[in-house]
Amino acid sequence: MAFSKDLRRLKIRKRIRGSVSGTEQRPRLSVFRSNKEIYAQVIDDVTGKTISAVSSRDKDIASATGNKIEKANLVGKALAEKAKKAGIETVSFDRGGYLYHGRVKSLAEGAREAGLKF
DSSP states (O other), X not given: OOOOHHHHHHHHHHHHHHHOOOOSSSOEEEEEEOSSOXXXXXXXXXXXXXXXXXXXXXXXXXXXXXXXHHHHHHHHHHHHHHHHHTTOOBOEEEOTTSOSSTHHHHHHHHHHHTTOBO
């Protein structure tokens, strides 16, 4: 029997989390995508702390005009700027079981444009 979309994504997510882990020097950039919004955070898995987080619901991003892909790009840029202020240059990218396509790809490209290295 075929998996539903949600179960399929959760299986892929567990597989990814088995190999991708964040440390203090190279934290994990985690992405969550809902139907309307996109959320991203930089996490140190060793201590279990979120270093910085940005979403498309933040005031400056929510007030921006554009479609969801353009807003995802803004989220990536804002997250990279916050991470740089916290002293982080490189991260390991955790796509959360989503395909590297569309909004997830746009967020990653925005973070790279702002100077974050994957």
